[in-house]
Amino acid sequence: MTPTQLRAFAATVRLGSVKAAAADLDVSEAAVSMHVAHLRKELGDKLFTRAASGLAFTPGGLRLASRAIEMLGLQDRTVLEVSQAGAGRRLLRLATSSLFAEHAAPGLIELFAGRAADLNVELSVHNPQRFGTLLVTRAVDAAIGPRPATLEEPMSCTTFLNYQVLAVVGTGHPLVSGRVGLPELRAQTWLLGPSAVGRIGMVPTVLRRINVPEENQRIFQSHAAAIEEAKHGKGVALAVAFAVAKDLAAGDLHQVVTPVLPARGSWNILTLPDRDAPPVAAELRRFVTTPRATQAMLKGSGVTAGRFRPAVHVTLWS
Structure with a gap:
């Protein structure tokens, strides 16, 4: 052959x-x-x-x-590996969900790449439904996002970080005070990031639980842009709790008390088994479970261009 x-x-x-x-x-x-x-x-x-x-x-x-x-x-x-070895460099190709890419990836990559002077990290954002295919075809070395409903064999999946999703509004919004029922929630304008597109993940799950009509959903190019609109009273945003903690403490955002929120989710890393995965992918899978990695994801300050070379592809309307 x-x-x-x-x-x-x-x-x-x-x-x-x-x-x-x-x-x-x-x-x-x-x-x-x-x-x-x-x-x-x-x-x-x-x-x-x-x-x-x-x-x-x-x-x-x-x-x-x-x-x-x-x-x-x-x-x-x-x-690719032979070419990189000749140049004295290694490359980790990491696929992530858009929610993880925006809120936790920079801190993780900063710390992980900083441990090795010969390592570059390329991040691409994909629908989590494609993670299995991307890994099996060796298009990426590791994938991070929600746990798939079914795992393709052979595949390794490790849960490493739990998080909460809140509904938040700006000061002066009618939903600031009091407990809000589902019918009232459905009638609101929902300000959402790219993770709202698709079927897998915490944000689509919450929208299905509330049964938010599609005509009430406004999707922005980033979750930060959606939250900024919420601060100006334009509607309700879904936010990762640790990402908006300072805004909540400062009073720029307010948590909406609802029967279905906050919702709890988790991020997982998927790789091929160690015998098939590139060594750097297996190394990352072990590293993400450490306390240092957790702190970096929650409090990371970003990376330099030399360390982090993103090739981000977000498809909003597929």
Whole structure:
């Protein structure tokens, strides 16, 4: 098996046809068919047959598709590691949820990267539903965010930091005093950060519990921007408790007392098992559970550009 053959087959599985795979790889359909034919001959399996509804894959074909993605991801990772070793640098590619990226990642990265002069950290923000795929394909080395409903095998998941989510409003807002019922909450304008998009995570869970209509939700490019709007009386914001502690103490924000809030969540780190994970990812998984890491996440002051090189991709409307 060659990487070219595996890429042709993986594209055929992903896109559902030889024609689409050829277009995606910018090669001819004959070339894709030839690569698939070589795999069929070598493995002694048809891999797939053509049906009225498209392609019907054999059990062996589906197993090969899974392995092909892993092998190609490992190849890309190896090329990257060799290149970095030649330059005397290491790179940790970290995927996180938007809530963690904004509130806790800077302090963690500052402390973790500061322990090694040869380490760069690249942060990218993703929907937590994609964490498993990103790890298996070696697109990232570790992922931090809410615990997935189901864990892909093999996968390591470690809970390391609990937090609370509050509903907050600015001074003068009608909800400042008194206990607020769910019907009144639903009628409010909700000021939200990017973590409100999607199904996984504490913020989407709270919105479902309250059953906030979509037309009452306003989503901003950052959670800080949403909270700033709340300070000016524009609506109700959901905030991580430790991130707004000073604003609450100063009276710039006020906690809304509701039947479903505060809500408790946790952040988790996901990696491949130690035998498959890059050493720096396994090191981070151990490091995040230490008291020093916890304090850094709660009180971190940010990082320098030389240490932290983010490649942040937030999709709001997918």
